[in-house]
Amino acid sequence: MTPSIRWLLAALTFLFSAISVAPVHAQESDPAATIQKFGGKQSYDETEAVISELAATGDARVARALRALREGDLYWRESDEAVFIAERNGDNYDLLDPLTGEPAGSEPRGDMSKVRVKNSIRNAVTTALGSLTLRAENPAQRMRAAETLFSEADPEMIEPLDAAIEAESNADVLIRMQEARAAAVLASDRPAPEKAEAAQVLANRGDRESLTMLNRFANSTEDQAARTAAIAAIAAIENNIAFWNQAQNIWYGLSLGSVLLLAAIGLAITFGVMGVINMAHGEMVMLGAYTTFVVQEFIRTSAPGLFEWSLLIALPLAFLVSGTVGLVMERGLIRFLYGRPLETLLATFGVSLILQQAVRTIFGPSNREVGNPDWMSGAFDIGLMSVTWNRLWIIIFALAVFAALLIVLNKTPLGLQMRAVTQNRSMASAMGIRTPWVDAMTFALGSGIAGIAGVALSQVDNVSPNLGQGYIIDSFMVVVFGGVGNLWGTLVGAMSLGILNKFLEPYAGAVLGKIVVLVLIILFIQKRPRGLFAQKGRFVDA
Amino acid sequence: MLLARFLGPRVWILIAALLLAAVLVPMANLYLSPSHPLHVPSYMVPLLGKYVCYALLALALDLVWGYVGILSLGHGAFFALGGYAMGMYLMRQIGARGVYGNPELPDFMVFLNWKELPWYWYGFDQFWFAAIMVMLVPGLLGFVFGYFAFRSRVTGVYLSIITQAMTYALLLAFFRNDMGFGGNNGLTDFKDILGFPIQADSTRAGLFAASCIALAIAVLIVGWITRSKLGKLMVAVRDAESRTRFIGWRPEYVKLFAFTVSAVMAGIAGALYVPQVGIINPGEFAPVNSIEIVVWAAVGGRGTLLGPVIGALLVNYGKTYFTAVAPEFWLFFLGGLFVFVTLLLPRGIIGTIDYGWETWRSRRRASREEKGESDDGEGQPLASPAE
Amino acid sequence: MKSAVTWMQRTAAAAAMVVMGVTGASAQEPSGEPIKVGILHSLSGTMAISETTLKDAMLMLIEEQNKKGGVLGRPLEPVVVDPASDWPLFAEKARELISQEEVAVVFGCWTSVSRKSVLPVFKELNSILFYPVQYEGEESERNVFYTGAAPNQQAIPAVDYLIDEGVERWVLEGTDYVYPRTTNKILEQYLKDKGVADEDIIINYTPFGFSDWQTEVSRIKEFGSTGKKTAVVSTINGDANVPFYKELGNQGIEATDIPVVAFSVGEEELAGIDTAPLVGHLAAWNYFMSVDTPENEDFIAKWHEFIGNEDRVTNDPMEAHYIGFNMWVKAVEEAGTTDPDEVIAALPGTEVPNLTGGTSVMLPNHHITKPVLIGEINDEGQFDVVSETEDLVPGDAWSDFLPESAKLKADWVELKCGNYDTEAEKCLGDTAMAEEAAN
């Protein structure tokens, strides 16, 4: 924390004590005039001083200007150094009054300069807003203010917090404020019993920040009883954290597993069910990702409102694109190679090179930007574990694709015919099933599913011509580990490899962890040459 | 000599050509003036040497793939391990001539604050030790890996996938700087080999000659193995593994033998390759490289002695040519080649020629026999049992 | 092998003569003949993503120079080859450029390993390489000119900036290869010298192309939750950055909480990411596209015109080639010849304007002086400069923060040595051996 923020907080403390005594007298300077001080070329220190000056006004109206500053929307006019909130509108900026938010005309972009911000400025704004909004109307704002003050843990804030706690009506916010107060108390030189009490509050909160504060308290306090209590609390929190760490590992493992599952599930069809070693599988995934890119580009230029739906729109298209490419591959190449699995490997590897280079030629070698829709951004907390929305959706999506595939295989006529053909080709053929058609459809289905996986993977990985190569080896490992020809094997294989990887990673590191997993797979295949869920039967070898 | 009858004239032509190249190319490089039409420019010598090493590598793969039917997608690993063993020797030869003047430690260890040489670097200052390691390390890995894999009857696709996993794991391992092999930068900046400056044209010429001779010997050895009863057994294992089991052979040992010999050959190829290109880095372990080796053998014709050699030379010359004139089309070309070969030339160039020849001969013989003629001295006119 | 060796001995002398013949011939070409400039950047394979742009930049610079009347009254002719991200191929192609195409100079390489791979070739054939990318240092060669940043021109100023911003805990996160390893070794020592405790630094490495960052990011989050201000110094390479930043954004790590300062993320890399969640994260370079100078404006305009696409960005290595190319032109004009020895002698001391408003000079250690800029990512995929060194920083080939290298010094003007041991007062390695042999 920089000295200037301390100074600012001291000012705020003064301010709040003033508010509590006589709130009406708070305004001593004109906020509108202070805001204008942002204009002109300013050093960061000068900008920061203006922020504290604004915070010192205690006027909730300055929050608008401060927020705009934090978001980088505060500009000054080069002609007269007047300060506005600017919104981009083509080559112009629409100007708003920084205090009232009223429209104030517009200016060409070249005539406006941004008030420069950096992280420390943003932090200063956040802190200022935190103090200003401790008693805001909106409970969410009060909540955020309490959180900010909690991590600041500034003894000077105890009194303003006391005042806020007294006035607080929302139970959740109240707890946060009490915790913020407790943090501040521990950092202060208040008497020991009060600190012990505060330590208890933090122990109840039980997260990593509290742990740090409690540790510091336990090391410094003279009070034996308080120390014992604190140490007990620390142990409890550590246990709690350890528990959540394991939970988190499992979650990460599931999430990695679902990515592996998505990458491998199409292969489980083309390789597992049909026995085609499709080295171009990764490229099918890549095509799906590029389809997403194209869809998003189209939406950005023609229908920006649909952006939230872009992934849903991309799904069927990706299925079609990859499925069609798969169909063409099957008809033009693979059908001549049935029964020669190792040669399909070579031919499809050739196709993968061609597809990569084709994409490189069309879209360029560099990464393409695929955006996350809002519903796939951000995270929420479960206990001490942070769950990101995109991972959650990917897990759900992977399982949904898996379920859909099971249904297709088990409940539809196509699935029935596919199973018939894989089990006994000549018999199926004799029964009037058009085996070449079923082959083509099966391959197209596997490829299409790879395309769908590409839509999901575009959310977590690079969209570049090399995308597919990163997944191809892992996909084969998953299918082989799970047992060829068994969808459930692929599911269990993907999830167990994911979890194993994530449990190894904290101990062995990412590199060694991955090596260990590979070696374990090699050893496992020695033990069970046909994978986890081997197909049994007399005809396996035939 | 018995081998002469065994191998056939074509293989002898190949061996003769290699030995001739081992003499002529260096001479054309060193003694002919640059303006002479037959002069081989200096940059070309290591380039040709590289091709020859690749040919040796392709031949090694062919021994297991073409003759025993094990499609290894991890042969790059043996190649790279041989290369690393040689690279370690070359690194130790630098001695105090590194930038930090440390007589013991290679430069990359010095600036990463390593204090002493790791134990596995001991002995590599001796050429004989390195030479043994060049064969021993890949051979041992091949043996151990093969022993477990073949004993467990991991076959076909599964085997291909785990060989790929093996080279991928090694790739990741060698990328780690903590392994003490220079991480991504690998081993480079070599000064001399056996006391000869590595940059000198004469050394390069010598290395080229050595590569040609190594390849010629390898062709002889592979020829000898594949023409022996063991070679017949290998093909039998390739075509009908379980049948060989039911007549009492243990195909796992046949495979293990071929796999180990092949790994050693690949290691030697790597060892000859490294001083000629001047660098060994984990990129050689990349699974894609191993797949490319398979392609060389496939293009030339697997299950033949000549095929992989021709294939490696052709494809790599194509690579050099296309990356120079049309870099953006190189991958289209390579990819197209894969598709073309597997689809239309499944036996490869040499294999197709051979097959055509064999079929023709076989037909001729069959038709003669039907007519009751004999096609050579050995056969006697016989009536078929049905008659 | 044995016979080959004795045979090599006999032919050694002849070989030396051939090499001399080749290099001698190229110097005495008639005027009016074009001067060939080699461009050695991968156009396919994994590195094409970064290097293709540099090839285009070089073509543009050469075209510009030819419009200005070429060099020594002779036109320049670019020779482009594709080493295909294959390290041995780099050496092969370098050899082809120098001995076959007889280029006067080569601009090329991106990764350290590609530079290491071509080094012996340039030494052997005595040619000139301009290397435009920031690197780990610990090298100074007579035939190579390093126009990218050495660690003291990028990493250390960036850390200094963060220390000023109040950062007390450090995560050094990198891809496991030589550049991050060396940089992190240097930074670790530097931070410890600044009084940072051992437990306030963690170093973590991930493999190339790593894409599942959940564990690493949550560890960073946990490490940063102790109340002390924490920052991440990222030497994560290329492709792994996109998923890393995506994960940062998703786990809600904002730049105001835990800023990430990256040394390998430039405008080109940001083009593949939605930067909105990344606003405020930092990068340290010697050039940003957003720098507001007339030179830069001119350069960007020409670039857009040359490439025919207004959306294409410029980046630091492009500026490095800009500086390097102009230095070479100036040195050739000064020497009056493209003879490598004379150009190498003329280059140190050459001053050319850079794109950030200063004048860069080639130092005797073959590195250049550069300003160090710290930029914050903004929501347009560009960087806002938040800090700039007052003076240009001279590139230091040998880091002062590694025990073995602190005593080394590179000076190709006075000492004629790239690795002079100031304690033993002698030149180490190759040169020393050669001298000993001569004595």
Place this chain on the structure above:
Amino acid sequence: MAEADVTNRKPQDEVQALFEPQGVREEQTPRTDAEGHGERRPAAAPASPESAPPQAEAALAPIEEPVVSPHPYATKLREQRLAKEASGHARRDTLLYLDGVNKSFDGFKAINKLSLVVARGEMRAIIGPNGAGKTTMMDIITGKTRPDSGEVFFNGDVDLTHHDEAAIASMGIGRKFQKPTVFESHTVEDNIRLSLAGPRSVLEALFHRKDQAERDRIDAILETTRLTEKRKLLAASLSHGQKQWLEIGMLLAQDPELLLVDEPVAGMTDAETEETARLLREIARTRSVVVVEHDMSFVRELGVKVTCLHEGSVLAEGPLDQVSADPKVIEVYLGR
């Protein structure tokens, strides 16, 4: 040297004289349970280890225990074993002994409490509808499939469930597959050469030299299987029937004690079938043979005891006429 022993052995005619006509063996009643064996043990003591292999032993055990194979390795093993167990079990007298064998695949019981005994020198035909477990039974005997439970013994005391295919083959059990599997890219001669009994080490194969004895053996086998004039042809170019014969020839080259022959005449012309029956009978003079076959006329032609399998267990056993008259068998074959 083992090979020398093999090649020195005179062709069938000589050995043949030592055996009883087939009729004697047919008198043995079917035994499908283990208990019955005790009394049937012959009184004659087994051959002592020192005794010279075939003839001596044959002399000691004149009728009940005809020694069939002079296969040196198998014989040696057997001698040792016999010496170790002076008073062994009943099954010692049998060549092949299956008792209570079970094997199921994914819940499907391919073999269900199967018990079967083949005596030395016996030729047995096994019939049964599709899925009766015939092939699985062969897989179990040859070590390809491991039974879930039950006993499988060869030569009395060798527990076959503890050995793999190669070991079992070396003991003297040869197998011919339903679908002819020969080494198609080798010549007929090389196919036989690879199958010849002898050391099975990799290095021996590498340094192997052809000698006259080997050539003689190959000539003899080619003669027996009527493939002499095809010897230089690739196996791939043989007709289906010729491949079947080649495979039988390969079996003979192994010099097994017991031959398992799976549907040898499938896809053959009548003339070929007849020829094959003759060939098998000739072989059966010196070895035990188990033939699995659908073709009833062929089975009739063989004229040996028949076992009918159904749903993994023995349905009926005896001479063909008796078995084919069995109402259970008729029901199975004609459907319910």
